Each structure stands twice: as C-alpha cells, then as structure tokens.
Amino acid sequence: MNSNFQAINVEGDRMGEQEKGIVTLIHPSRGWVSLKLSELWEYRELLYFLTWRDIKVRYKQTAIGAAWAIIQPLFTMVVFSIFFGQLAKIPSDGIPYPIFAYCALLPWQLFVYALNESSNSLVANQGLITKVYFPRLIIPVAPVLAGLVDFCIAFLVLVGMMLFYGIVPTFAILTLPLFLILSVATALSVGLWLSALNVQYRDVRYTIPFLSQFWLFATPVAYPSSLVPEQWRALYGLNPMAGVVEGFRWALLGKTDGPGALVVVSVLVVIVLFVGGMYYFRRMEKGFADVV
Amino acid sequence: MSDIVIRAENLSKLYRIGSRESYKTLRDVLTDAIYAPLRWFRKSNSGLQTPNSNFIWALKDVSFEVNHGEVVGIIGRNGAGKSTLLKILSRITEPTAGYARIYGRVGSLLEVGTGFHPDLTGRENIYLNGSIIGMKKAEIDRKFNDIVTFAEIEKFIDTQVKHYSSGMYVRLAFAVAAHLEPEILLVDEVLAVGDAAFQKKCIGKMGDVAKEGRTVVFVSHNMVSVSSLCNRVILLKGGQIIEDSKPSIAIERYLRESFADQTVDIRVRQDRIGLGKVRFTKVRLLNNSGEQINSIGMGESLTVEAEFEVNSELTNPVFGVLIDNMFGETVLRGYSRESSSFVPDVCGSGKITCTFPKIPLMHGVYGISLWVSILRECVDFVRNTTKLVIEPADVYKTGVRPEKDGGGLCFTDHLWRFDYLSNRLK
Numbered sequence: 106m107n108s109n110f111q112a113i114n115v116e117g118d119r120m121g122e123q124e125k126g127i128v129t130l131i132h133p134s135r136g137w138v139s140l141k142l143s144e145l146w147e148y149r150e151l152l153y154f155l156t157w158r159d160i161k162v163r164y165k166q167t168a169i170g171a172a173w174a175i176i177q178p179l180f181t182m183v184v185f186s187i188f189f190g191q192l193a194k195i196p197s198d199g200i201p202y203p204i205f206a207y208c209a210l211l212p213w214q215l216f217v218y219a220l221n222e223s224s225n226s227l228v229a230n231q232g233l234i235t236k237v238y239f240p241r242l243i244i245p246v247a248p249v250l251a252g253l254v255d256f257c258i259a260f261l262v263l264v265g266m267m268l269f270y271g272i273v274p275t276f277a278i279l280t281l282p283l284f285l286i287l288s289v290a291t292a293l294s295v296g297l298w299l300s301a302l303n304v305q306y307r308d309v310r311y312t313i314p315f316l317s318q319f320w321l322f323a324t325p326v327a328y329p330s331s332l333v334p335e336q337w338r339a340l341y342g343l344n345p346m347a348g349v350v351e352g353f354r355w356a357l358l359g360k361t362d363g364p365g366a367l368v369v370v371s372v373l374v375v376i377v378l379f380v381g382g383m384y385y386f387r388r389m390e391k392g393f394a395d396v397v
Numbered sequence: 398m399s400d401i402v403i404r405a406e407n408l409s410k411l412y413r414i415g416s417r418e419s420y421k422t423l424r425d426v427l428t429d430a431i432y433a434p435l436r437w438f439r440k441s442n443s444g445l446q447t448p449n450s451n452f453i454w455a456l457k458d459v460s461f462e463v464n465h466g467e468v469v470g471i472i473g474r475n476g477a478g479k480s481t482l483l484k485i486l487s488r489i490t491e492p493t494a495g496y497a498r499i500y501g502r503v504g505s506l507l508e509v510g511t512g513f514h515p516d517l518t519g520r521e522n523i524y525l526n527g528s529i530i531g532m533k534k535a536e537i538d539r540k541f542n543d544i545v546t547f548a549e550i551e552k553f554i555d556t557q558v559k560h561y562s563s564g565m566y567v568r569l570a571f572a573v574a575a576h577l578e579p580e581i582l583l584v585d586e587v588l589a590v591g592d593a594a595f596q597k598k599c600i601g602k603m604g605d606v607a608k609e610g611r612t613v614v615f616v617s618h619n620m621v622s623v624s625s626l627c628n629r630v631i632l633l634k635g636g637q638i639i640e641d642s643k644p645s646i647a648i649e650r651y652l653r654e655s656f657a658d659q660t661v662d663i664r665v666r667q668d669r670i671g672l673g674k675v676r677f678t679k680v681r682l683l684n685n686s687g688e689q690i691n692s693i694g695m696g697e698s699l700t701v702e703a704e705f706e707v708n709s710e711l712t713n714p715v716f717g718v719l720i721d722n723m724f725g726e727t728v729l730r731g732y733s734r735e736s737s738s739f740v741p742d743v744c745g746s747g748k749i750t751c752t753f754p755k756i757p758l759m760h761g762v763y764g765i766s767l768w769v770s771i772l773r774e775c776v777d778f779v780r781n782t783t784k785l786v787i788e789p790a791d792v793y794k795t796g797v798r799p800e801k802d803g804g805g806l807c808f809t810d811h812l813w814r815f816d817y818l819s820n821r822l823k
Contacts, residue, residue, distance in 0.1 A: 126500070126501060126502070126580075127500075127501060127502055127503075128498060128499070128500050129488070129498065129499040129500075129503060130496065130497075130498055131485060131486070131488060131491075131492065131496060131497040131498070131499070132491075132492065132495070132496035132497075133491055133492055133493060133494060133495075133496075134491060150528055150533060150534050151528050151529065153528075154524060154525050154528040154529070154534075155525075157525075158514060158517065158521075158525055161516075161517060161521065162514055162516050162517065165516040166516065230512075232511060232512065233511060233512050233529060234489075235489065235507075236489070236507045236508045236511045237487075237489070237505070237507070237511050237512075237529055237530060237531075238487050238488040238489050238505065239529070239531075391490070391491045394484065394489045394490045395412070395490055
C-alpha cells in the first residue's frame with residue numbers, strides 16, 4: 106500500500122519535468138485494474154500478425170489444406186441429416202433438413218474452434234508470455250479472428266446449397282454480420298474466462314471437449330428451437346449460441362418469424378460474460394508470466 | 398537529474414517456491430484439502446517448517462538509477478535476481494513492492510527468436526518476430542534487407558525455418574533483435590548465441606548501439622562482453638545490490654564471491670575435453686607453508702595440487718597447469734614437458750604438484766585449469782577448476798600497493814631514473 110502511494114506521488118512531480126515522450130510506470134497493481142483498451146489499439150499490428158500466423162500455420166503440412174474447413178461441417182451435416190433428419194424425423198421448421206443443419210453448423214463450428222483455441226492460447230503461447238511484454242488480451246483474441254477464415258470458406262458451401270434448394274435470402278440477411286459478431290463474442294467471452302483459468306488449472310483443457318459436447322446438445326443445431334415450449338423460449342436465450350443459431354437461420358433462410366426475445370436475452374448474456382471476462386482476464390494477467 | 402531514464406525504487410519480488418509453485422490441477426487442490434489437517438499435525442510435531450519457508454525474495458529493495466546513454470551490466474550468480482529484475486523492468490512480471498519509472502521507448506530482448514514458428518519461412522518469421530518484439534510493420538519493411546544481410550541467409554529467406562541449420566536460425570533470430578531500435582534496450586544473455594565469428598559481430602552491433610547514445614541494461618554471465626560493453630556494472634546477490642560501480646571492480650568482486658575455500662571435487666565436471674584415459678579428480682591450492690588457501694599476495698608462492706585417476710597405463714604423460722584471467726585468457730602456464738625432465742609412467746591414480754615460487758601476476762581473480770596429454774593428444778582438460786585470488790601486495794618494497802584499477806597483467810621488478818634536461822620553466 107505504501108509503495109502505491111509513493112508511486113503516485115512521484116508520478117505527480119515528475120510528469121512536468123519529463124515531457125520527452127513515453128513514460129512507463131511499473132508498480133504492483135491491486136484489486137480491479139483498468140482494461141487499457143487504448144494500449145490494445147496501440148498493439149493492433151501485433152494482433153494482426155498473430156492472427157495471420159494462426160491462419161498461415163493452421164493447415165501447414167496437411168495434404169488437403171483448407172479443404173478441412175469444408176469437410177468438417179459438411180460431414181457433420183451429412184451425419185445429422187441421415188440420423189436426425191431421415192431416421193429420427195426431427196422437424197426443421199419446413200426447411201430442407203440438410204440446409205437447416207448446415208446453416209447452424211457454420212456458426213457452431215466457428216464457435217467451437219474459437220472457444221477451443223482461445224482457451225488453450227495462453228498456455229500454447231507461454232514462450233511469448235514469459236519473454237515479451239504486450240497486452241495479454243491479444244493472445245486469446247487472435248485465434249478467434251483466425252477462425253473467421255474457416256468460416257468464410259465453409260460459407261461458400263452454404264451459398265452453393267442455397268442455390269441448390271432455390272432459397273432466396275430476404276432483407277434479413279443484412280443482420281447476418283450482427284449474429285456473426287454475437288457468435289464470435291460468445292466464443293471470446295468464454296475463451297477469456299477459460300484461458301485465464303487454464304493458466305492456473307490445466308483441468309480446463311480436459312473440460313473443453315465435454316463442455317462443447319454438452320453445449321451442442323443445448324443448442325438448436327440438430328433441432329429447431331420451436332421444440333422448446335413457447336413460454337420457455339426467451340429463457341432458452343440464456344445459452345447465447347441458441348440466439349446465434351436461430352439468428353443465422355432467420356437471417357439466411359428467411360424463416361417467417363424472427364427470433365425476437367431469444368436473441369435479446371442472448372445479447373445481454375454475452376455482454377455480461379464478455380465484460381466480466383475482460384476484467385477477470387486483466388485481473389489474472391499479472392500472474393501469467395509467473396505461473397504459466 | 399533530467400538525464401535519468403530508469404529509476405527504480407525498492408523493487409521487490411516475492412516468489413513461491415517448492416512443489417506447489419506453478420500450476421495446480423483441481424485434483425491437487427482436493428488432495429491438498431484432504432492432507433491439510435494431516436500436514437498441520439505433522440508440522441506441529443516437528444516444528445521445523447514455517448509457512449514462510451515456501452517464499453523467497455527473488456529481489457529485495459533494489460533501488461538504482463540509470464542515466465541516459467549508460468550501458469549498465471547486471472551480473473550475479475544464478476538465482477541472484479538478475480533475470481527477475483529484467484523481467485520487471487520489461488513489464489513481463491509485476492513487482493511485489495516498489496516501483497520503477499522508465500522514460501522512453503523500451504525494447505526488451507530476453508531471448509532471441511521469441512515466437513519464431515518452425516513452419517513459417519524466414520521472411521514470415523522476420524515480420525512475426527519483429528512485431529512481437531515491438532517493431533511496427535513499416536519499420537520492418539524498411540529494415541528488412543538489412544536484417545537479411547546481417548543474418549547472411551539471403552538464399553534461404555523463403556525456406557521454412559525448420560529446415561534451417563541451428564546456426565542460421567540463431568543468426569536470423571539475432572538479426573531481427575539487433576535491428577530493434579528503442580531508446581532503452583534491456584538485454585538478457587542473448588549474445589551467447591551462434592558461432593564465435595557471429596558472436597563477435599553481435600558484440601560489435603551491441604557496441605554500436607551503445608555508441609549511438611542509447612541506454613542499455615545488459616544481463617550476462619559473460620564477463621568479457623560485460624567488461625567490453627558496459628561502463629557501469631551492478632552486482633546482485635540474493636536479490637540485493639551489493640556493488641554498483643566500474644566494471645572492473647564489480648566483476649572482480651563477483652568472481653571473488655563465487656567460489657568456496659576448499660578442495661574442489663572435479664570428478665563431476667561434464668564440460669571437459671579429452672580422450673578420457675585420465676581424469677582429474679580433485680584440486681587444491683597451497684601457499685608456501687603448505688596451508689590450503691584460495692588467495693595469495695602478489696609475488697608469493699603458489700602450489701597447485703591435483704589428483705587424477707588413470708584407466709589404462711599412462712606412458713609419457715605431459716601435465717599442465719594453466720592460470721587464466723577473468724576473461725578466460727591463459728596468462729601463465731606450466732607444462733611438465735617444458736619445465737621438468739621427470740614425470741613417471743603411472744597407472745591407477747596419482748597426484749601432481751606444481752609449484753610457482755613467485756607468481757608474477759597482478760592482483761585479481763584467476764581460474765586454474767588442468768591439462769594432461771599423451772603424445773601431444775589431449776587426454777583430459779578441465780577449465781576453471783578452482784579460483785585463485787591474488788591480493789595486492791607491496792611487491793616493490795616501497796610501502797605502496799599497486800592500485801586497484803591500474804591496468805597490466807603481470808609485474809616485474811623495474812628501475813626508474815630521472816634526469817633533468819633543463820631546470821628552467823618554459
């Protein structure tokens with residue numbers, strides 16, 4: 106406490122005489138710290154390069170390269186269509202089941218990839234954390250952005266499917282970027298919590314496969330949210346991915362009624378998770394280099 | 398006053414040590430909880446462990462100031478807190494107490510090639526690593542050709558780094574680092590890379606940085622580079638500054654503190670050279686009354702006693718005792734072939750004793766190296782087996798001791814004569 110006081114004092118009387126540029130103050134931080142978003146902006150080039158690295162490296166030394174980005178959702182869609190669509194006869198709100206599933210798998214795959222990579226990111230990049238200073242927030246953000254490339258590639262298949270089924274998008278498609286942001290934000294906000302926890306508890310790594318499996322069942326990917334009773338629908342939005350998936354279907358396939366309250370709840374949940382995650386991350390950040 | 402670029406006040410860092418230091422799993426937390434009462438019971442029985450024994454001050458109340466343009470070396474033994482200090486200054490870790498202020502753009506190199514990815518090409522890694530250590534893209538664009546030329550890898554710039562030889566890899570990594578141009582540079586040991594020629598180039602580059610008037614804080618174990626680059630040296634011990642002065646003084650103090658006054662067991666040394674038919678096992682130093690010592694006065698007698706083991710029969714061995722200065726240069730040597738006609742053939746084990754009746758070396762800290770060869774082939778060579786301190790002494794019998802920092806490697810008797818050429822002032 107004493108040292109904090111001192112530090113502030115010195116800052117006060119030295120600022121005037123030293124005006125030749127950047128001044129760095131190093132002192133122990135206590136309690137809740139500011140998010141330092143301006144510093145994050147200063148380091149945007151590093152974020153760019155780390156994202157670029159993740160994209161470059163992702164399919165290095167694979168035989169079929171970026172085709173993996175298509176194969177994963179495509180095969181899952183085929184399996185879902187056979188078992189859930191054909192055999193279990195799960196309803197799909199009047200939309201052909203394959204495109205119904207694929208449309209949900211797009212944001213879902215993005216989410217799972219981003220969640221997984223960003224949760225493991227701090228541990229995977231410990232070489233950087235222990236040797237160089239930069240805002241640590243960049244590390245879990247970069248893989249999330251890198252995931253967007255896969256998303257774009259897989260999106261091309263959806264375009265093909267829409268042509269095949271003769272589905273013409275309505276004006277609702279203009280809201281698609283918002284739902285994309287919502288899905289990225291969901292992944293990131295969970296990723297922030299888990300990556301910071303993962304530094305301390307490596308159990309997180311083993312939790313993620315479970316978590317994403319349960320989460321898949323809790324998300325209307327293979328089934329429509331209309332299966333959920335009307336009065337519980339908004340509550341269903343507590344799972345932000347439910348909002349994302351229904352939003353995607355509405356925006357792309359032009360289902361008659363919009364997802365409404367469900368999405369509002371989802372957005373609120375994501376905002377809380379995200380802001381909380383940012384603060385939690387910043388608070389844990391100072392110990393990363395010592396513990397990781 | 399306004400020249401100060403780094404100002405550290407009472408920087409301290411507390412680390413937890415022991416098995417629970419780093420990451421825990423939930424299982425650990427659970428087992429901890431189960432065993433906790435048990436441990437408490439045991440502890441209260443033995444009364445040996447205090448809860449504080451798990452904490453260590455890696456750095457304790459370290460205060461100093463660095464002026465603009467200074468090149469400050471930080472030395473100390475392993476665990477003295479050098480790297481912790483550098484990590485705090487480069488904001489990788491936070492101090493537990495105290496504060497520091499840095500005026501100017503800081504660049505820190507705690508490692509070369511941080512973030513290098515083996516699957517990326519040399520070109521890609523230059524951009525990646527450059528931006529990680531704090532360069533802007535425009536800056537890298539501008540310096541790109543210089544970096545490639547410096548690293549001497551023009552032909553391989555578009556090859557994946559994993560196909561590089563380790564030398565090329567290190568050269569590329571250092572080349573990027575060397576082109577970082579902050580106002581204040583914090584460097585940790587990064588010169589200890591690559592082959593000798595490249596190391597020389599790196600030291601040259603570091604020297605240029607210093608000459609350009611930038612401030613450098615440099616952590617190293619390499620006393621040669623510390624003394625050639627730095628104009629001030631801070632010596633850390635147990636997390637505290639114990640010396641902050643000219644390089645020669647701090648380095649000497651460091652070397653003096655880093656040995657123990659006893660027979661040195663050198664069987665365990667792995668860094669030896671030679672075919673291995675003979676192994677030096679022990680070494681100790683004696684003065685002229687046969688007492689075991691580690692320091693003598695200038696001009697006194699020194700006896701080096703070394704025991705060795707022989708695996709097969711040893712014919713015509715040549716033993717050597719080398720005295721190296723603190724830069725690792727041999728300044729005095731004794732080879733049995735040159736100075737003695739008789740060394741018997743031996744098998745089993747033996748002891749050699751080499752006496753220098755009058756050591757003509759200046760005061761300072763020296764290392765004793767041992768050598769044995771057969772038919773001009775090195776059989777065992779152990780560098781720096783033990784330390785020898787030579788204290789200043791009144792060798793000229795004038796009542797004046799040689800100055801601490803007067804230069805020169807050795808001394809010899811010499812005579813002065815003064816003649817007046819004119820007794821009038823001009």
